[in-house]
Amino acid sequence: MNSLNAESWRRAWYRFRRNRLSVFGLGLVLLVLLAAIFAPYLAPYPEDAGSVVKFAQAHRPPCGRFWFGTDEVGRDILSRVIFGSRISLALGVLVLTIAAGVGVPLGLIAGYWGGTAGAVIMRVTDTFLAIPPLVLALAVSAVLPPSFVTTMVAIAFAWWPWYARLVHGEVLSVREEQYVQAAETVGASRWRVAFVEIMPNCLAPVIVKLTLDMGFVILMGAVLSFLGLGVQPPKPAWGTMIAEGRVYLPANWWGVTLPGLAIFVTVMGFNLLGDGLRDVLDVEVERWN
Amino acid sequence: MFRDYLARRVLMMVPTLLGLSLLIFLLSRVMPGDPILLALGPEARPEQVEQLRREMGLDRPLHVQYLRYLQGVLRGDFGRSLRTHRPVAQDLRDFLPATVELTSVAMLFAILIGVPLGVTAAVRRDGMVDHLSRWVALSGVAMPQFWLAILLQLVFGYYLRQLPLIGRGSIVPARITGLYLVDSLVTGDLAAFWNSLRHLVLPAFTLSLATAAQIMRMTRAGMVGQMRRDYVLAARSYGLPYNLVVYRYMLKNAITSTLTIIGLTYGFLLGNCFVVETVFAWPGIAAYGAHAVIYKDFNAVVAVTLVVGVAYAIVNLAIDVLYGFLDPRVRYAPE
Numbered sequence: 001m002n003s004l005n006a007e008s009w010r011r012a013w014y015r016f017r018r019n020r021l022s023v024f025g026l027g028l029v030l031l032v033l034l035a036a037i038f039a040p041y042l043a044p045y046p047e048d049a050g051s052v053v054k055f056a057q058a059h060r061p062p063c064g065r066f067w068f069g070t071d072e073v074g075r076d077i078l079s080r081v082i083f084g085s086r087i088s089l090a091l092g093v094l095v096l097t098i099a100a101g102v103g104v105p106l107g108l109i110a111g112y113w114g115g116t117a118g119a120v121i122m123r124v125t126d127t128f129l130a131i132p133p134l135v136l137a138l139a140v141s142a143v144l145p146p147s148f149v150t151t152m153v154a155i156a157f158a159w160w161p162w163y164a165r166l167v168h169g170e171v172l173s174v175r176e177e178q179y180v181q182a183a184e185t186v187g188a189s190r191w192r193v194a195f196v197e198i199m200p201n202c203l204a205p206v207i208v209k210l211t212l213d214m215g216f217v218i219l220m221g222a223v224l225s226f227l228g229l230g231v232q233p234p235k236p237a238w239g240t241m242i243a244e245g246r247v248y249l250p251a252n253w254w255g256v257t258l259p260g261l262a263i264f265v266t267v268m269g270f271n272l273l274g275d276g277l278r279d280v281l282d283v284e285v286e287r288w289n
Numbered sequence: 290m291f292r293d294y295l296a297r298r299v300l301m302m303v304p305t306l307l308g309l310s311l312l313i314f315l316l317s318r319v320m321p322g323d324p325i326l327l328a329l330g331p332e333a334r335p336e337q338v339e340q341l342r343r344e345m346g347l348d349r350p351l352h353v354q355y356l357r358y359l360q361g362v363l364r365g366d367f368g369r370s371l372r373t374h375r376p377v378a379q380d381l382r383d384f385l386p387a388t389v390e391l392t393s394v395a396m397l398f399a400i401l402i403g404v405p406l407g408v409t410a411a412v413r414r415d416g417m418v419d420h421l422s423r424w425v426a427l428s429g430v431a432m433p434q435f436w437l438a439i440l441l442q443l444v445f446g447y448y449l450r451q452l453p454l455i456g457r458g459s460i461v462p463a464r465i466t467g468l469y470l471v472d473s474l475v476t477g478d479l480a481a482f483w484n485s486l487r488h489l490v491l492p493a494f495t496l497s498l499a500t501a502a503q504i505m506r507m508t509r510a511g512m513v514g515q516m517r518r519d520y521v522l523a524a525r526s527y528g529l530p531y532n533l534v535v536y537r538y539m540l541k542n543a544i545t546s547t548l549t550i551i552g553l554t555y556g557f558l559l560g561n562c563f564v565v566e567t568v569f570a571w572p573g574i575a576a577y578g579a580h581a582v583i584y585k586d587f588n589a590v591v592a593v594t595l596v597v598g599v600a601y602a603i604v605n606l607a608i609d610v611l612y613g614f615l616d617p618r619v620r621y622a623p624e
Contacts, residue, residue: 123304126305132601134560135578
């Protein structure tokens, strides 16, 4: 069993590697990940991530000393962008943990139990899906004071139904499989069948969706912080930096352009990686069955 | 038959919208921090607070409050805005047309960009357009719209000085529908039409890009799926011109998947409206809603959220109807 798994992993990696775009995406994601982990060592001026004032060097355009220029109080924008990756990645991971943590079990229960409980769960899910996620997240942000936690709660609140619906659909398609019937016949409990037999077989699409969603959650977090509803200054969230830099346009083009580029590159990386995983896993799913 | 299908689809909207209203209502009632105190300020005396609370019906049980609120909404009464001090319904009437105009033109742009590019990419696979469209599709989805909006303002509004930076324009046509483009055409006011169009271009283009990217991807996939069908081979062996086969026969069959994605992405388009309108100071309900969120103007937030939900539902209904119109199999399928 183990050797077979190792072999299928190697094949999956081979197929993944053949698509240059996927590898490029993986590279971008690794780049952002490394930036987040080693931020204090990579950033030229780590202290600039916080609230520091160096008026003598404010509004410097990109140059040898400050690759991304400096902001209105003289902080190095490159250092802030590097530290900002921590906020973005943390937001993505936390939101998706909550969203999948709530959505996956609900989808499983709705799909496998069915009945009234299932119907109620899916009706509630549909209600949440009846409104664009960003709008729902904005409405939640209105209820809470602006902060990182608010952004996290607001986006997770709008995001879990997508996982419930995805898993619900997957469960419906595997519910009648022989291994499920076998488990039921030998008297396994409903919980065991749902979480031990069915769930692992629904995970491939969930993993792909999680990867793709990392990008979209980071994008939405940037929107909320751009509007002033998320992470507050002096914390170096990318969206907040763009909102601050926008005040000094058109003279200081770097204050907006370069943090935005960081968002763009990160989201692009997760999208490409997700697309690559989808191509690889879809085939794998068929083969495992 | 088609009428039954239509009626069924409309009926299906009702529970969803009721659920949505309940969700938004509950959300507005769990707000930490008292909306009354927020409205009256910290100087208010306890009896004043108590009086306003009774006036607004906040002392009643929750289900009574919900029913009263629902009654109000059905009459078009959304309460007063704490920020503009006007009835929210009046604010909506003033700001809604700008958003309808912006989203409609943006969707039109998205279709005009997405469909031809998707078709060309599919017909000439691995050609230059195909590669180009792949990158456009990737960037369109990954780019933060507020960032793109600012960059476009910078380039076209500031460096090139070709297009206005913000707003809907100062030449306002006589109000009939509130849609400047329509009103100015109806009244024959060409100056207003040209002015409004120039103001619309940048925000609408910004808003359209992500949707255009999705439409392009789906159209390409749909067209590639049609490529090897027998009817295409038959049509071509009759000697029909290739463009006719592509646009008249294949596109008609491929367009259903494009329609689906238009419905799905319309929600994201509405969501993105909140940022695009804010950056371009576009006087629509999304910018109004974004301000309401920042100022904790609750009645306005609830109203805007509901309006967006209804708009989303209506557009998806329209798409489903169109779908049923284009593909008879959908109409007769049992639910």
